[in-house]
Structures are given as C-alpha cells and as structure tokens.
Amino acid sequence: MQDPKSMVDEKGESRLYIGNLDQRITEANVIKMFSPFGKIVSEDFLWHTRGPKRGEPRGYAFIQYSTKEEAQLAKAKMNGKLACGRPLVVRFASERYLAETANPLKTACDAKKPSIACSTSGQMSRSSKIAAIKNKLKSLEEEGCGLKKPKLQTDSTP
Known part of the structure; x- marks a missing residue:
C-alpha cells in the first residue's frame, strides 16, 4: 500500500493552476487551450458560489494531466501566453500554494x-x-x- 502523502505529491506534480483568466474564457476554452499538451484527466473551473458575483467565473482553474512531463510541457508553453489580452499564469498547483505562503x-x-x-x-x-x-x-x-x-x-x- 502506498503512503497517502506520496500520492498527493505525485498528483501535485501533474496538476496545474491556471490563473488570470478573462471572464469571457469558458471551461471549454481552457480544455481546448491545454489539451494539445497531453491527456487531461481532470479539470476544475472555479465559479463564485455566493454573493453578487454568484455564477460568474472566479478567473482561475486547475488541470490534471496524466503525467508530470505533460504538465511541465503545458506550463512551459502556456505560462505568460496572452488569452484575450491577459497573460496566463500557469504553475504547478503545489508551487502556487508555496509561493503565496512564502510571500x-x-x-x-x-x-x-x-x-x-x-x-x-x-x-x-x-x-x-x-x-x-x-x-x-x-x-x-x-x-x-x-x-x-x-x-x-x-x-x-x-
């Protein structure tokens, strides 16, 4: 049996945070933009669930690739790329958390x-x-x- 902590680490290595998404970008757009780099096994597009912005996109999403190499390729190709005039922020999900807590x-x-x-x-x-x-x-x-x-x-x- 595998250690649950190591499973989380493996998942984090192939899971990307995609931020700075324009409000006009849909879930389908995100999948279309990131599918050329590998097999997407899961995608989480986040929405506001309450308040005045309820039902509107939150401006970020997470994509899980089947391998770490696919995620690295997507990160290298898509980070900083303009989508509707906004540079995408693409990081490993674990890096985003570490960067925010550090500073x-x-x-x-x-x-x-x-x-x-x-x-x-x-x-x-x-x-x-x-x-x-x-x-x-x-x-x-x-x-x-x-x-x-x-x-x-x-x-x-x-």
Whole structure:
C-alpha cells in the first residue's frame, strides 16, 4: 500500500493552476487551450458560489494531466501566453500554494516588474495603476478581444 502523502505529491506534480483568466474564457476554452499538451484527466473551473458575483467565473482553474512531463510541457508553453489580452499564469498547483505562503505581498507587488512602483503595503501608486490600465488596453486592442467603442450618434433624426 502506498503512503497517502506520496500520492498527493505525485498528483501535485501533474496538476496545474491556471490563473488570470478573462471572464469571457469558458471551461471549454481552457480544455481546448491545454489539451494539445497531453491527456487531461481532470479539470476544475472555479465559479463564485455566493454573493453578487454568484455564477460568474472566479478567473482561475486547475488541470490534471496524466503525467508530470505533460504538465511541465503545458506550463512551459502556456505560462505568460496572452488569452484575450491577459497573460496566463500557469504553475504547478503545489508551487502556487508555496509561493503565496512564502510571500503574500508578491502577488500584489511583483519585484520583477520595475515599471510598477509598489509601496511597502503592497499597493500600487496612482501613476502605476494608470500605466497598468493603459498597457492592458493596448494589449486588448492588439489581441482583438478588446471591446470596441460604440459610435455615438450626433444626429437625433431617424
């Protein structure tokens, strides 16, 4: 009989966290994006279960591959790839947990992004927020998933 702890470790090695998903990305989209890298044995797409956002996607999912090698390939190919203008965050499920517990401010204030100035509390400055929004809008326009501005009618005649 196998030690239950070792089974969890094996599962964690082939289970990926997929984060920063746009609200328009569906469960089927996630499966379609990640199926070329191997056999998906399970997929968990998370939804809000209560509150004002009930029934809306939470913006992340988990995918379990049949092997560790398939998961490594998917992680290497998909991490940082743009989906509807947003860079996907793909990590091993166990890495995500370890990264958050090691430094809870890291998600709000990533030192790898010098263009975003962070204060000691983990909050972005106002100018950094504006720059981030401008970059996001630019990437949405480039990706083609951006919302097109409706043309305003200046003439009120039918």
